[in-house]
Amino acid sequence: MPDDHAPASDLKRSELARLTGCNLETIRYYENVGLMPDPPRSPAGHRRYGRAHVERLSFVMRARELGFTMEEIRGLLSLVDRGGHTCAEVEGVGRHHLGVVRAKIRDLQAIETRLSDTIARCSGADTPECPLLDVLNQSRLRA
Amino acid sequence: MPDDHAPASDLKRSELARLTGCNLETIRYYENVGLMPDPPRSPAGHRRYGRAHVERLSFVMRARELGFTMEEIRGLLSLVDRGGHTCAEVEGVGRHHLGVVRAKIRDLQAIETRLSDTIARCSGADTPECPLLDVLNQSRLRA
DNA sequence: CCTTGATCCTGTAGCGGCTACAGACCCTAC
DNA sequence: GTAGGGTCTGTAGCCGCTACAGGATCAAGG
Numbered sequence A, B: 001m002p003d004d005h006a007p008a009s010d011l012k013r014s015e016l017a018r019l020t021g022c023n024l025e026t027i028r029y030y031e032n033v034g035l036m037p038d039p040p041r042s043p044a045g046h047r048r049y050g051r052a053h054v055e056r057l058s059f060v061m062r063a064r065e066l067g068f069t070m071e072e073i074r075g076l077l078s079l080v081d082r083g084g085h086t087c088a089e090v091e092g093v094g095r096h097h098l099g100v101v102r103a104k105i106r107d108l109q110a111i112e113t114r115l116s117d118t119i120a121r122c123s124g125a126d127t128p129e130c131p132l133l134d135v136l137n138q139s140r141l142r143a
Numbered sequence C: 001c002c003t004t005g006a007t008c009c010t011g012t013a014g015c016g017g018c019t020a021c022a023g024a025c026c027c028t029a030c
Numbered sequence D: 001g002t003a004g005g006g007t008c009t010g011t012a013g014c015c016g017c018t019a020c021a022g023g024a025t026c027a028a029g030g
Helices: A013-020 A024-032 A051-065 A070-082 A087-120 A131-137 B013-020 B024-032 B051-065 B070-082 B087-120 B131-137
Strands: none
Touching (some): A070 A087, A087 A131, A131 B070, B013 B051
16 A cells, blocks of 8 residues: 555654554663664654654564563664674574473463363362362472 | 471571572562561571471462462462361462463463464575564555 | 643653672671 | 671662653644
């Protein structure tokens, strides 16, 4: 769709927020931690964003949606910014993160199994005896 | 069960830490946030723990291992402490937490799928073109 | 031109769940 | 007595935001 009739430049912070769906304060936060560049300012000191900022923020947001840490995103951005990056480098970051994600899934699945197995044995009755409490109380010291 | 021959009482904080595997500082933290009771003190003000503290801390640690938040653990502990708790109440807390765990797993699995599908298309070559970067750059504004 | 209300600016504090460190005490052994 | 450990307290830092206070500035209406 040709959309050039809409300038999408010289945006205020609130407009960038609305356009990207990013929280207003988070934009400033990303600037502080170096994920977003210091934007040019109006004479009164108000931030003015352009198309490049919209794309940069969108990149950051999509990376966050995929669970990349800010450190990893900084890495990805510096790869791209310095130019001459390779797919291999980017893939390396991605594979590492994928490993972390898979590890988290495994941890949570172990919890899920243990928890659902335990709860399945709950009577749901008005008695104080409770398999879940037993699991939490099961002392390796006695027994 | 008669187990009174093992004292396991009058423990120092470091001993409680060693016995439970809990980090030394974390014990004080749990005390500050109300998961552990204020223990009795030696004349010089040093904390002295007994068997009950070992069990309490173990309870908290097992609950944390299952991913319960401190808020939920406080809830579980107050159920037990006030007496007259029921399995139904405990199960309720557990079921709620299980829902949260399952939601997290779903979120992570969505990330995992998207990430692994994308990385699978990476060439791993020295070219700048990269499917992962494409995904991060894919602008909903143009295209 | 002036006022009003919305927006912008800055710095800072808070969330959860710890972890660690500084600087003061204290305890034990030699 | 003194050296070294352990303990005490308060506080700051981690991540990734989010929110709020108190001031400056903007845009519209009268």
